[in-house]
Amino acid sequence: MAALNGKLTKKLVENLGPGRHGDGAGLYLVVNPSGARRWIVRVTVKGQKNRKGAPLRTDFGLGGADIVTLYQARDRALEYRRMAKSGLNPRFNAQRYVPTFEELARQVHIDRLPTWKNPKHGQQWLNTLRDYAFPKIGRMPVDSIGQPEVLMCLSPIWTTKHETARRLAQRLKAVLDVARSSGFREGENPVTAIKEAGVLPKVKAKPVHHDAMPWRDVPAFYAELEARTATAAKALQFTILSACRTSEVLGMTWNEVDTDARLWTIPAERMKTGVQHRVPLTDEMLRIVEPMRAMASTYVFEGQKRHRPLSNMSMLMLLRRMGRDAFTVHGFRSTFRDWAAEEAGAPREVAEAALAHQVGTDVERAYARSDLLVRRRNLMDHWNSSVTLADGILEVLN
Known part of the structure; x- marks a missing residue:
């Protein structure tokens, strides 16, 4: 049986925005806000009633629009409507279709x-x-x-x-x-x-290490970055100072920043752990970000497109251009952790909290309500001083 014609075209199917778009005769293209597209057909089964006594009207999914073509969707919808018109519920009488993987x-x-x-x-x-x-x-x-x-x-x-x-x-x-x-x-x-x-052989997992710059080399590298004016350089400076992840820094928006409280609050949905993280802002961090306000962007580190963040490859490419191919951006988190242990003598729980790592068992974390903000602020002040060579002697943090 040939499929019926309708209002939609192949081009419309590919380009229509979010919403439910009718093709006619009960067939709809549903486009989610994410851009995902799927087909549904609405039929009324002749002679059958729902629990409230009204005609039995039911929606059936026909598959994603990236797999099921417009022609196929119309053909399947026609089959469902013919069954419903004859009093057969498609849920139980449609020819069983097994999808491909x-x-x-x-x-x-x-x-x-x-x-x-x-x-x-x-x-x-x-x-x-x-x-x-x-x-x-x-x-x-x-x-x-x-x-x-x-x-x-x-x-x-x-x-x-x-x-x-x-x-x-x-x-x-x-x-x-x-x-x-x-x-x-x-x-x-x-x-x-x-x-x-146990059919497949056992493979010993090798730990993945992000190549980290030795902490003693960071001040000289930071001075090189200071001589650059590109947004990527400023973003990398801030990443080093804050010891945060690339995605956290590049996704940073001005409404997350409280200058008066000297605090940057990263919402839970942007954190790898799914837990809100507060980052104490130092004088040096504020010096980096405050000039960015002049761009009047949603994001602190705006990319080439207006109100869009810097590309997640921008800082890595900068490292390569500067001849630091052996290191990664994420590696600066390891650099900070090494410095905190070797030079600052920071307690483990303070250093791990600065990196937004979860430490201890679920029970231990349930009792450890504090995020150690005051002690972390002290630690980050010392780290920033070390990076900028503003303080040559670091005291042990207790």
């Missing part, structure tokens, strides 16, 4: 978008499957994927790219779990079976 994976990705801290994390989740799973099992129905198919994805990279393979296994398992919960599969998840059977 790629179709379901993309739908799981859409469903989970609101749970990720930022779109980048969500895209990484999908990219892993795109690169290592879709080429091999993407077109297979999810009910036909077993241990051999999972091993086809994992085995080639299990020892050479173990961390990637481990994440791939987690994401394969998540999609296949959803397939079972949705009624498309039965039995044990093959990823779980492979893990429990």
Whole structure:
């Protein structure tokens, strides 16, 4: 049966903004604020009533618009409407459609978008499957994927790219779990079976270290940065001074800064730990950021686009241009931690709190209500003095 014509076009499907857009005859394109697009069809089943006695009107999902074309959506919607018109509930009478692994994976990705801290994390989740799973099992129905198919994805990279393979296994398992919960599969998840059977060789995880500049070399490097006027240089100076993560610094907005209280409060949703973090602002930090107010931007460190932050690669590229290829931006957190232990003699809990690391068990953290702000302010004052060579003698922090 040929699909009906409607109001939407392929171009509209790709470009319409958030909302519910009707194609006609009960078919809708739903666009989420995140940009995710999916099809639904609304039908009224002839002769059937809902619990309130009204005609039984039901919405059915037809799949994501990146997988199901406009023509396919119209064709499926027509099938559902014909069943409803004859008094058959499509929920129980539609021809059972088993999605392919790629179709379901993309739908799981859409469903989970609101749970990720930022779109980048969500895209990484999908990219892993795109690169290592879709080429091999993407077109297979999810009910036909077993241990051999999972091993086809994992085995080639299990020892050479173990961390990637481990994440791939987690994401394969998540999609296949959803397939079972949705009624498309039965039995044990093959990823779980492979893990429990010990089919894949054991790989000793190697700790990942971010190359850190020795703390004794930081003052000279900081002086080089001071001679530069680019926003990336100022952002890197502030990153070194605050010992914060790249994403925390680049996402810094003026409404998070309280100059009078000399405090920068990073909201929980922007923190890796999911816990609000207060950063004491020193004289040197304020000297770096205050001139940025003249840009009248939402972000303290504005990038090339108006009211958008600096690129997360900007500081790393600056390091390379300055001939410091051996070091990473994140490594300056390790530099600070080494300095705090070796030179400042800072108590472990104070130094870890400055880095927004969670220390101790859940019970210990429940009793440790304070974020040690006063002691951390003292520590950061000394660190900033050391970086700028304003104070040559550092006292032990008790």
